[in-house]
Amino acid sequence: MLNFEFKNPTKILFGKGEIAKISNEIPKDAKILMIYGGGSIKKNGVYDQVKEALKDHDLHEFGGVPANPEYEVLVNALNFIKENKINYLLAVGGGSVIDGVKFLSAAANYEGEPWEILKKPVRTFEGEGMPFGTILTLPATGSEMNSGYVISRRETNEKLSSGGPGLFPQFSVLDPEVIRSIPKNQIANGIADAYTHVLEQYMTAPSSADLQERIAESILISLQNAAPKVMSDEFDYDAAGNFMWCCTMALNGLIQKGVITDWAVHAMGHELTAYYGIDHARTLAVVAPSHYRYNFDAKKGKLAQYAERVWGITEGSTEEKAEQAIVKLEEFFHSLQIQTKLSDYTQDFAGTAERVEKAFTERNWLGLGENKNLTPQDAFKIVEMSY
Amino acid sequence: MLNFEFKNPTKILFGKGEIAKISNEIPKDAKILMIYGGGSIKKNGVYDQVKEALKDHDLHEFGGVPANPEYEVLVNALNFIKENKINYLLAVGGGSVIDGVKFLSAAANYEGEPWEILKKPVRTFEGEGMPFGTILTLPATGSEMNSGYVISRRETNEKLSSGGPGLFPQFSVLDPEVIRSIPKNQIANGIADAYTHVLEQYMTAPSSADLQERIAESILISLQNAAPKVMSDEFDYDAAGNFMWCCTMALNGLIQKGVITDWAVHAMGHELTAYYGIDHARTLAVVAPSHYRYNFDAKKGKLAQYAERVWGITEGSTEEKAEQAIVKLEEFFHSLQIQTKLSDYTQDFAGTAERVEKAFTERNWLGLGENKNLTPQDAFKIVEMSY
Numbered sequence: 001m002l003n004f005e006f007k008n009p010t011k012i013l014f015g016k017g018e019i020a021k022i023s024n025e026i027p028k029d030a031k032i033l034m035i036y037g038g039g040s041i042k043k044n045g046v047y048d049q050v051k052e053a054l055k056d057h058d059l060h061e062f063g064g065v066p067a068n069p070e071y072e073v074l075v076n077a078l079n080f081i082k083e084n085k086i087n088y089l090l091a092v093g094g095g096s097v098i099d100g101v102k103f104l105s106a107a108a109n110y111e112g113e114p115w116e117i118l119k120k121p122v123r124t125f126e127g128e129g130m131p132f133g134t135i136l137t138l139p140a141t142g143s144e145m146n147s148g149y150v151i152s153r154r155e156t157n158e159k160l161s162s163g164g165p166g167l168f169p170q171f172s173v174l175d176p177e178v179i180r181s182i183p184k185n186q187i188a189n190g191i192a193d194a195y196t197h198v199l200e201q202y203m204t205a206p207s208s209a210d211l212q213e214r215i216a217e218s219i220l221i222s223l224q225n226a227a228p229k230v231m232s233d234e235f236d237y238d239a240a241g242n243f244m245w246c247c248t249m250a251l252n253g254l255i256q257k258g259v260i261t262d263w264a265v266h267a268m269g270h271e272l273t274a275y276y277g278i279d280h281a282r283t284l285a286v287v288a289p290s291h292y293r294y295n296f297d298a299k300k301g302k303l304a305q306y307a308e309r310v311w312g313i314t315e316g317s318t319e320e321k322a323e324q325a326i327v328k329l330e331e332f333f334h335s336l337q338i339q340t341k342l343s344d345y346t347q348d349f350a351g352t353a354e355r356v357e358k359a360f361t362e363r364n365w366l367g368l369g370e371n372k373n374l375t376p377q378d379a380f381k382i383v384e385m386s387y
Numbered sequence: 388m389l390n391f392e393f394k395n396p397t398k399i400l401f402g403k404g405e406i407a408k409i410s411n412e413i414p415k416d417a418k419i420l421m422i423y424g425g426g427s428i429k430k431n432g433v434y435d436q437v438k439e440a441l442k443d444h445d446l447h448e449f450g451g452v453p454a455n456p457e458y459e460v461l462v463n464a465l466n467f468i469k470e471n472k473i474n475y476l477l478a479v480g481g482g483s484v485i486d487g488v489k490f491l492s493a494a495a496n497y498e499g500e501p502w503e504i505l506k507k508p509v510r511t512f513e514g515e516g517m518p519f520g521t522i523l524t525l526p527a528t529g530s531e532m533n534s535g536y537v538i539s540r541r542e543t544n545e546k547l548s549s550g551g552p553g554l555f556p557q558f559s560v561l562d563p564e565v566i567r568s569i570p571k572n573q574i575a576n577g578i579a580d581a582y583t584h585v586l587e588q589y590m591t592a593p594s595s596a597d598l599q600e601r602i603a604e605s606i607l608i609s610l611q612n613a614a615p616k617v618m619s620d621e622f623d624y625d626a627a628g629n630f631m632w633c634c635t636m637a638l639n640g641l642i643q644k645g646v647i648t649d650w651a652v653h654a655m656g657h658e659l660t661a662y663y664g665i666d667h668a669r670t671l672a673v674v675a676p677s678h679y680r681y682n683f684d685a686k687k688g689k690l691a692q693y694a695e696r697v698w699g700i701t702e703g704s705t706e707e708k709a710e711q712a713i714v715k716l717e718e719f720f721h722s723l724q725i726q727t728k729l730s731d732y733t734q735d736f737a738g739t740a741e742r743v744e745k746a747f748t749e750r751n752w753l754g755l756g757e758n759k760n761l762t763p764q765d766a767f768k769i770v771e772m773s774y
Contacts, residue, residue, distance in 0.1 A: 001402070003401060003404070008396075011394035014392070014393070015389070211629055212632075214608060218604075238595035242595075258632070
């Protein structure tokens with residue numbers, strides 16, 4: 001097991017009705033800015049619950065943060081924060097809103113041009129951000145219990161990630177009731193996103209971190225169990241709760257401790273979103289199977305373990321089980337109505353592999369995969385396999 | 388899934404050599420009291436590593452905290468803290484030393500007679516304790532990543548527990564190298580203690596908290612896998628690391644969230660330690676099988692699930708699998724050279740069940756078990772079954 005440090009101070013308030021408790025989590029004299037996205041919270045009752053819970057607080061609002069939170073919009077929010085001397089932020093939304101609020105938390109306590117925070121090497125914001133809490137309305141990214149975030153800037157076509165130990169939410173409310181009103185395609189995206197988060201921290205060369213691997217497998221199995229129930233038209237509170245908690249646990253740092261991690265699927269997937277606007281989670285479903293086939297020798301031990309422990313496949317050689325594992329993964333994505341080939345999303349895919357290779361070559365290339373030994377040429381082949 | 392709140396702010400520093408980092412975790416101007424037990428840390432090198440790491444800090448020492456930390460000894464430490472204006476505590480030891488330091492952390496910031504903290508209802512210390520860190524030398528209790536503790540007072544024959552949100556360690560160092568020098572009977576106790584901690588949070592009526600149950604099962608399997616390796620004479624760093632991390636994860640709050648918990652085995656086991664001085668972990672091994680047999684109908688669903696998922700037993704009815712589960716549990720304790728009958732530890736056991744029943748009857752009885760419906764008479768029968 002590799003040495004590791006782990007600290008996650010976020011307080012989770014989990015369950016039906018927990019939004020009412022946030023008034024105890026935020027100082028009485030705080031000047032709060034509630035930040036949200038496109039307004040779905042006004043339809044599902046969350047907005048009203050927040051207003052009621054904070055009726056004795058000084059509460060301001062900033063709506064309209066888009067998916068893939070954009071710098072331009074966030075700078076408007078930052079100006080509002082500074083002009084109105086806001087000192088507490090409340091994200092009400094999914095991963096995009098929470099990521100945006102993390103950026104604002106850092107930027108509010110940063111002297112100088114806010115974009116500089118993101119241009120520094122990843123995860124180097126060392127200060128304390130402005131305190132903030134979150135109310136999660138779309139389980140997927142895990143942003144509600146970690147300190148990382150991704151921000152896009154349209155004018156320069158950049159999508160940059162950052163984070164830091166002072167950017168954990170002080171609290172996050174996870175009320176499974178919010179899942180009632182989420183469209184099924186977004187639930188499917190959430191499942192696929194969380195599932196792939198686990199795979200990125202698990203589907204590597206074998207490790208000796210037995211407990212972390214088993215917890216990763218537990219999250220995968222639990223997501224699989226919850227999937228058909230949360231995709232069904234009948235609301236199932238317990239399935240919704242398991243799905244929600246799995247998404248959080250998939251990326252709160254726990255399963256990545258003591259092991260090597262991959263994240264190549266995300267790196268290639270981000271390109272597909274940039275070129276074609278394909279939903280983030282769906283790009284992961286396109287890239288992951290090809291990535292595992294291309295790196296079969298390095299990953300076959302873990303693929304076979306996944307086949308055995310997660311899918312109960314006990315027959316066959318290591319190679320046979322590993323091959324079945326990839327088929328099972330594809331079938332799981334298909335069960336969510338998520339397609340796993342680039343050509344399922346666009347007929348305009350010719351040249352994508354070349355474009356990815358070129359983009360990676362032009363950047364400050366650090367290598368992809370758990371051993372950082374994949375080259376832009378490898379990415380070319382993986383993306384080409386995913387057509 | 389039940390509603391829950393979860394917050395665990397302890398920073399874990401895991402791995403070989405991590406003790407050297409504690410100088411960065413403690414303020415440079417802190418006046419530190421290092422607290423330890425019988426002196427084994429002077430033989431295994433931990434004492435020297437701490438002295439070296441903190442050579443530029445103002446470091447004081449207080450040794451001699453015994454197993455089942457005693458109030459009388461801790462009051463001496465408390466006087467030292469007040470007289471010398473100590474403002475940071477460092478526990479270097481196992482669960483007893485860490486528990487003692489948590490009491491000191493609370494008492495140092497409490498006006499009035501320190502014993503009052505423990506006489507209040509359990510877990511109600513609401514203030515912030517004096518900041519403290521820990522260096523774990525004996526994996527077992529999980530105290531290094533939670534905020535609870537147990538203190539004994541010889542003069543009144545009391546053993547009381549307390550805790551509170553302000554009593555988490557600021558950091559805990561988990562270096563698996565410490566396991567090299569732990570006597571095998573203490574390693575066995577640590578495995579049995581952590582294993583039973585998981586069972587107390589898992590072996591209840593069925594729940595709908597799928598992920599929590601699977602993580603509990605992961606810890607049980609991982610402890611089983613590590614057990615023969617850490618009990619062997621040849622040191623295995625990875626097995627030691629898995630054992631150590633399992634002990635921490637068994638009682639850091641995660642697997643108890645959203646589920647009902649039992650803790651009847653601990654309540655009855657504590658009595659056996661009080662009467663006969665049997666090691667805490669071994670009393671759990673004595674009581675647990677009888678407890679599960681006595682409450683077979685309520686627990687058979689979970690027992691069968693444990694048989695299937697943890698031991699791979701897929702044949703037979705629910706009842707048959709549940710019965711095999713208890714046998715497997717007994718065999719696991721035996722594999723650690725831990726006996727599971729009271730008569731294996733004392734020939735003087737006659738009247739123990741009566742004594743437990745009387746003791747429970749005389750106390751402010753709240754009921755035992757996950758539904759708090761077990762009476763002192765039930766405890767009589769369970770203890771009698773364990774002769």
